[in-house]
Amino acid sequence: MTDTAFNRPKPYVSDRTRPYWESGADGRLRVARCQSCGHYLHPPAPICPRCRARDIAFEPVSGRGTVYSYTVNRYQWKEGMPPPYVIAEVELAEQPGLRLMTNIVECDFDKVAIGMDVQVTFDEVDGLYIPVFKP
């Protein structure tokens, strides 16, 4: 599967979430992290849900993860995104439960599996870098 045919909708972005969406410009994924206790949080928020510290900053992560669940979507929900394509929840290597909703790309549908190791890659939309994952 390739997603080069996609014309993805550009996500709404706020000042709080912009660093996440712009992170991929240098090929690295950055996730909001509590500077006090080290807990990663996604989506980014102004407070750490674990220790309640207010010092949150974006930090680079490995970009590695595993497929928590996946589905081959077969219905056209968005203009510019013709089905079929793979939607997945990917759990990042850095922290149990730290999951992103994403697409699996560059992989045959029947090869995708729960527990599969994946690596981040980015699809640029108008200056924003949409993190997607490949085997």
Added chain:
Amino acid sequence: MSGKFEDSAVISGAFRSQSGRKLSVDPWELSIEAAMGAIADAGLPVDAIDGLSTYPGPIGSTPGMTAGGTQDMKAMLGLNTRWHTGGMEMPGQLGAVINAMMAVHSGLAEHVLCFRTVWEASAQRQAGSRAKALGNSAMHERTQWTDPYGVSYPNYGALMMQRYFAQSGSTREQFGTLASVQRDNALLNPHRVFDKPLAVEDYLEDRMISDPMCLFDCDVPIDGSTAFVISRTDSRAIDAKRKVRFEAVGSSVGYEACAEMMWSRTDLTPADIGAAQLYDGWSILSVLWLEALGLCGKNEGGHFIGDRDRIGLSGDLPINTDGGQLSAGRMHGFGALFEACVQLRGEAGERQASSERQPQIVSVGAADFTSCFLVR
């Protein structure tokens, strides 16, 4: 447990309006039909209503999810009410009922009209398609995480289902059996949205929406309204023979937490249950509820629903006896409580479950937006 708030309130009236996929009826008309129907069912004069609750109130959401709030109902019916609540205050759509019970328990109201109206069928038609209607959300802060990936609501159900299949070894045949049994039940329900049986083979050959979820795993958007009157248990104005009692409520975040709370508030056990009206926005949600409620073992839900004799109307545990949202339309949880009332009153006609006098479970919601009830 003595002195629990559930003992203070009963359902004295219940009514489901006309409903369907192509009604072309003003949604406020549906609200009034259900409201007036429920008040009449309770045998009360309209002016006896002194409290109002609804879900989710007049808020921005996907189109067709609500038609008017408590102030609108108060104005339309010319009520002199003293207590209102009508947003999304509690976890779970039927939190509106729990709020009403608490108001009655605490003396803030004696008879609360609790209503819920949907008109998603019309709203999606007006928007041009289901995809356009669901994408027309004002909730950009949340949807930024899903929009660029082409994700819509059913995909969440598919992700749950895929993971559940992997961990439990469940099959599409088993889920198809649940859909087929619910369709059989719906054919005995005047509020059904389909007129033909659904064979398991039909389910297996259906087009996929999002693997492993097919269209028959998804509930059906309709227009319609449901209303209840929640009254003080000792009110002399209501018909004691027809009232439906709340044995226990589970109101918390998540299936297991709800179930744990509910069972902690009663001496009854899963063995006492006559039927289960389990939320089925997607079929997988009924299975997750079934397990969380302890009606079957962990990861045994697929096997459980795969036995149509067990979950059918004359089985050990009839499930979704009105057809559920898969075959009687998406009343968004309120339909499940309505069906429990009909069954407990012995008024379900041909679809009366054999165990009509046993307590019933009603569960609503998904993920972290959940509540459940034990009614008798």
